[in-house]
Amino acid sequence: MYRYDSYDQSIVDARVDEFRDQVQRRLTGALTEDQFKPLRLMNGLYLQLHAYMLRVAIPYGTLSGKQMRKLGEIAAKYDKGYGHFTTRQNLQYNWIKLADAPDILAELATVEMHAIQTSGNCIRNISSDQYAGVSADEVADPRPWAELLRQWSSFHPEFTYLPRKFKIAVIASDDDRAAMRLHDIGLKLVSKDGVIGAEVYAGGGMGRTPMVAPQIRDFVAEEEIISYLEACLRVYNRYGRRDNKYKARIKILVHEIGVEEYKRQVEEEFAHMKQLGLNPPVEELARIRAFFANPAYETGLNEAIDRADPAFALWVDRQVAPHKQPGYAIVNISLKPLTGIPGDASAEQIELAASLAEQYSLDELRVTHAQNLVLPHVKKADLYAIWQQLEEVGLAEANLDLITDIIACPGLDYCALANARSIPLAQKIAQRFAAAERQAELGELKLKISGCINACGHHHAGHIGILGVDRKGVENFQLSLGGSGAEDTSLGQITGPGFSEDGVVDAIEKVTDLYLAQRESGERFLDTYRRLGMKPFKEAIYG
């Protein structure tokens, strides 16, 4: 894992001191709310429905046990005993007191964490593949590039006031586990003639105008990735619309001027950038890469897993993924208990995850964009002990990528922007499809719920997506089918008129019943939908 150098630590510490002073000035009235709001947002502090909300950055979703433990301690000490893992691999606290915020940031800084650039019109947390560095199919570990991008984008003076927020994802596998093409910029590391570089995608995103990012470059050499992105951002910063926040994302610019014209301008800027010699020193990438070298894996480990306990065997089949190192496995920890809240974890659960990482996963954890956790380096011989401990705190649900592994935004229960509640609906769906046999029969089915058009719950990318809307003061839910955030990225299509909360659960049951009746061998729900099209599903729902 990357460790701060003295420069990293000093800028984070300085930001804590600066924010402490700003909060003090707000509390004494020296700053009005209009003056203070942009300052608090730069430090991830929102004013939400019930209280202040603090969003903590988890760079590319990677955490040490010590960092995770600190997140749990903060939840217990300053919040109401829990935190919420988000679809951008961050963590949000829902009940923060303004006067406590500087102390929280100071505590985060002691474990090399912060909340900088988790809000505002700047480059946000760089997201990545939760299996980075441990998946057998990647061309390289994407995290060194993600870290390089983090350093490049942190306090970048030219990109602190972009037309709108800017999200970047980096992957290095053909399997896209990070919804890469639904980001403002997506990078996919590839190998060309033995040289590492990146395919670049620009202009993707969800929100009110969802778009799948088109490819704008099939290869940028690794040493030029930063310069190329600088060119991408410069063109966006120059021409992105600042007159209308709903048209200010890069996807609108790329759409309005066309992909070819955007590419042409980026190439022109890139040619200019090359003359400036702004590529980061190769030594710096090498320095960063050294932090992500393979940990000290043991060799000669036993591959066998004792599957005598059927509940454990079910969990292994669902939650454990292959690791590149013999004798090891990747453990997915579900944060989707059937009666729980998607993405929420109590301080005790966070503490346990930290302990498990330290004891069994070479001191490392990952957060996924699907609001789950990952222990990336687990010896197969330790799986049973881990499962037993997860069982004790309610984290042993075996539902990865099944219909109850629901992505849901906080919705109207917490969010000031929301129009409808996402969480109670997620719970109703989970209850309806709770039977393990039924979930297994349905197979991979990614269901995603957003409480408003901003699409934090990624509903556009759901095999089944749900959007909550406000219809004359009453919650109403639009259903969409056929989205995907994976390597076969696609946007869901709305089925038709919306539903009440109970009505949309019934509609989902009709849709899944049709799938089971019509599927061909080996087809996932998404495959059957793509083969049959919307019509039969619509008929099943609306008659």
Place this chain on the structure above:
Amino acid sequence: MKILTGNDLVSGDVIWWAGDGWSRQVGDSADVGDKGDDLARAEEAALRVVGAYVIDATVTDEGVRPAHIKDRIRALGPTVRPDLNLKPNDADAGNWVI
């Protein structure tokens, strides 16, 4: 009726104007008539509230009820965490929101 709500500047708690100060209970809300905007400005300037705004509400048998579901959830707390809302011992409290 018109009532005034916002968040306590320091704690962030949801608060309601009760006529002579702020309350955590929506039921204490006073009708601010057409004085809400002036009150909001004065109270914000006095550092007692942030993000204050006027909403419509009605008086029912159960007390003051904000017109919009968003404000009813603000008044009660998250419906999915009854242990954290303002009526943790009332299993049916969430129904008031809907």
